[in-house]
Amino acid sequence: MAQSKLTIDGRELEFTPGETILQVAWRNGVRIPTLCYLKDATPTGACRICLVEVKGARTLVASCALPAAAGMEVSTDTGKVHTARRLNVELLLSSGDHNCLLCEANGACGLQALAYEYGVQAGRFLGMTQTYPIEQDNPLIVRDFSKCILCGRCVQACNEVQVNRAIGFGYRGARAKIVTAGDRAYHLSDCVFCGQCVQACPVGALTEKKARGQARTWETSKTKTTCPYCGVGCQMYLHTKRGKIVKITAADNQGPNFGRLCVKGRFGYDFVHSPDRLTTPLIKENGSFREATWGEALDLVAAKFKEIMASEGPDAIGGLSSARVTNEENYLFQKLIRSAVGTHNVDHCARL
Amino acid sequence: MAGLAASYGSGAMTNSIAEIEDCPVMLVIGSNTTENHPVIGTVMRRAVLHKGAKIIVADPRRIPLVQDAAIWLRQRPGTDLALVNGLLHVILRDGLQDQKFIDKRTEGFEALKESLKKYDPATVEKITGVPAADIEAAARLFGAAERAGIFYAMGITQHTVGTDNVKALANLAMATGNVGKESAGVNPLRGQNNVQGACDMGALPTDFPAYQKVANPEMRARFAQAWGLASLSDKPGLTVTEMIDAAAQGKLKALYIMGENSLLSDPDLNHLRKALAKLPFLVVQDIFLSETAQEADVVLPSACWAEKDGTFTNTERRVQRIRKAASPPGQAWPDWKIIAELGKRLGGSWGYGGPAEIMEEVAKVTPSYAGINYQRLEELGGLHWPCPDTEHGGTCVLHVDSFSRGKGLFHAVEHAEPAELPDEAYPYTLTTGRILYQYHTGTMTRRAVGLEDMAPECLVEINPADAQSLGLANGDQVRVASRRGEIQAKAWVTERVGRGVIFIPFHYAEAAANLLTNPALDPVSKIPEYKVCAVQVAKAA
Incomplete structure (x- = not known):
C-alpha cells in the first residue's frame, strides 16, 4: 500500500493508511500514554488519556481513534495536552475507590503510574460512593467495580480478542457498569474464564482470585515457558515468588497465542504445588508401598529388566513414553528401550 | 496421522x-x-x-x-x-x-x-x-x-x-x-502439549526419530552407529494396545510407563486392569500416585513442567522452550535424569549434562530438527520443523512445491459402519470427549481451584426428547451401561446432543467413560473407537 507522511512533534513519519496516530507514534518510539488502547481490537477512545494536538483541529483529539492523514501536524507534548491529561487522570481517580495500599495492581497499575507521572491526587472533585458491591462469587476472578475506570479494555478483550462475547457495557451515566448478559455473576453467565479481561484490565478492577495476597508485582520473577495442556503450545509467563507460582499471564507479541490464554493455561497450575505430589521413589512390598532411595529404586528396576532380558528376551519388556514430557525426554526414553533394553516395544498415548 | x-x-x-x-x-x-x-x-x-x-x-x-x-x-x-x-x-x-x-x-x-x-x-x-x-x-x-x-x-x-x-x-x-x-x-x-514431539522423537514402535522407519535396515544401522551399538533389533515393536494384550496373555513381563495414566485413558478399563495385574513387573514414573501408579511395583517421582528445562513441539510443528521456574518437591527428578540414570545401570553412554545437550544429539539424528538448538530457540522464540540446518528459519507451510512423498496420493475410501451400533438391548450411541474445564484424566485440572469448581462432576449429555421418553429430569442420576461396564452420573438434559446420542467426558475416575467404550481399533493407526459405542441408559434407582 502507498505510504503517506505526517508530522509528529516535528518529525516527518510515514504511515500506512488505516493506522491511527497512536500506532504511528508508538511504532516510531514516540510515547503517548493510554489506558484504554488494546492491540488487536477496535479503538474505543474511552479514557481520553492519549489526547494530542492536531493543527487545525477544534479540540484535542484521541490519538488512539483518529486515523493518520497525509500532512497532519501532531503535537504530543504541549502544555495544553498535559493540562488535559492531568485533569482526566484526576477525574478517573475521583470516580472510584483508588486506594493503592491493598490493591493487587499496585506497582502494575496504569492509573497509578499516570497519577505519579502527573503528580495528581484525588480530592478536588467530590468522589463517587461505591455503586456496586465487589463480585467474588466465582472461584477465579474478582470484580471490584469501585476500581473500574470503564475504559472498556475488558469488553474489547472478551469480544474482539477472544471473541467469547460474555461482557459489555450496561446501564447509563454514573451507574454504568461492565455486565454479563442479564448482569449475572461471571460463573452464572456465558463467561468461559479465559481471564483475558483480567490481563487487559489496566487497574485493579479485575484480578485473579488465587493470586490475591500472594505477592506484590515487584516481588515476583517471571519465567517464560510453554503451556502444559493442549497442543496449541501457548507462550506464557509463570510469575513466581520464592519458587511458588502465584499467577500466569500470556506472553504478548508472539505466536502461537499472541497474548491470549484459555482457562486451563491461565488458572490450571495448582497441581504443581499439590501436597499429593510424589516426593520420593516408592517400592511395593507385600502389596503396599514403602519409601525408597533413588539408588535402591533404580537398581531394582535395572536388575528386574536385566533378569527378564536374560530369561525371556528384550521383547518381553515394553515402554510407554509420554505426550506430556519434553522432546528430550521422549528421545531418551525411546533410546533407552531400543538401545539399552533392545526392543522396539515403545509407544505413547497419542492414540488415546 | x-x-x-x-x-x-x-x-x-x-x-x-x-x-x-x-x-x-x-x-x-x-x-x-x-x-x-x-x-x-x-x-x-x-x-x-x-x-x-x-x-x-x-x-x-x-x-x-x-x-x-x-x-x-x-x-x-x-x-x-x-x-x-x-x-x-x-x-x-x-x-x-x-x-x-x-x-x-x-x-x-x-x-x-x-x-x-x-x-x-x-x-x-x-x-x-x-x-x-x-x-x-x-x-x-x-x-x-x-x-x-x-x-x-x-x-x-x-x-x-x-x-x-x-x-x-x-x-x-x-x-x-x-x-x-x-x-x-x-x-x-493435537490434543496434548507434546504429542507431536513424542511422535517426532520416535516414541513409536515403527519409527525412529523423524519417522525414519525401524523396518528399514539402513536406518537401524544408522541409529546403531549413533548409539554406539553393533546392531539394533529387527523385530517390529508393539503398540500400546498390543502391549496390553501381550500383558494379558502373559507374554509381556515388564512395562515401564512414564507420565501416563493409562488406567483412565485406555479403552475398556476392566481389560486393562486385568492385564496390568497379570504383569510381573510394572514401573510407573509420574508426578502423582495416579490410578495407574497405584498398580506399580516401583514408582519413580518426576519433576513437572514448571520444574525443568526442555522443549515441546506444538500441534503446528513449532518447537518451543519450557523453562524451570520452581524446584521439584522432595526427591523428585526431571524425567530425563531418571531415564539417564536408569540407562547408566543398563549399559551404554548416558552422561548427559542437561536438556540442551540432549537436543544437540537429537539434532544430529533427526533431519527435521537438524537446525534446532537452544541458542536459536532463545533468539527466535520457536522454530517450525522441518528445519534442516542452522541457517534455516523453519517451515510454516508444508508441501509447497511437492508433497513429502512426491505426488499427493488420492485414496478411494468407502464408508463403513462403526464396530458397534445401537440395537434393541443397547439403543443409544455413546460418544466421548473432553470439556473446557478439565483435561484428559484430570490429574492436573482436578487439583486446580476454579477448574474443578466449574466442572466438579461428570455430566451425561442427553437430548430432551430422549430424557422425556426415559422419564429423566435435568440433574437426575442415570445409569449408563455398555457390553463392557457401567457407570452412574448426573444427567444434563441438553440440545447439545441429538436424539439417540449420549456424550460423556472421560475425565472423571468416579464415572470413567472408558469403562463403557469399545476397544475396537482402527486397523492401521490402532486408535480405539472412543467416539461410537452402544449403550443403554436408565434412571438410577
Missing part, C-alpha cells in the same frame, strides 16, 4: 496457527475447538469477526463453535467419511475442483472419482442424516473458496475407520488445491 502420512508423506498439520486468521473458509470436523483447543478456537472466531471468514462445522454435537458457523452439518456419529465423500462428490459434479493442481501434483484421481460416484447427496443424507441441501451448500462454499482449510481432531481419528476418515479429508483438500499454500491445508489439532 497414518492417513495423512499415506496421502501426503507427512502426518503433521500442514499449516500454522497464525495463518488461520486469514483463512476465508474452514471445515471444522470432529473438533470441539473452542473447548479443546480454546486459543485456536479464538483465532477461528477472530477470522469470522474481523475478516468475514465462513466456518462449516460438521459435528454430531451442537458444539459452541456452531454459533459462529455459516453451516452446521450434524452427522450421525461414525459417518464422517460418507459426509466428506459426499462433499467431494458435489464439488466434482459441479466442476469446483482444482484440475490444474490435480493434474500436476497428485496421482490416483481417476480411481477416486469413480469411487465417489455413489456418494450423491441423497444417498449421503440417508447414511449421515445430514439434509442433502446442506451437503450441497457446504460443498459449494468449500469448493468455491480461493483458500479453504480443514481442521480436525480425535472426532475424526477415534473410529475404526479413523485412518480412512483422514484420507477422505486429504482427498478433499487436494482435489480443491488447498495444500501447499497459506491459510489452507489439512490440520490435525
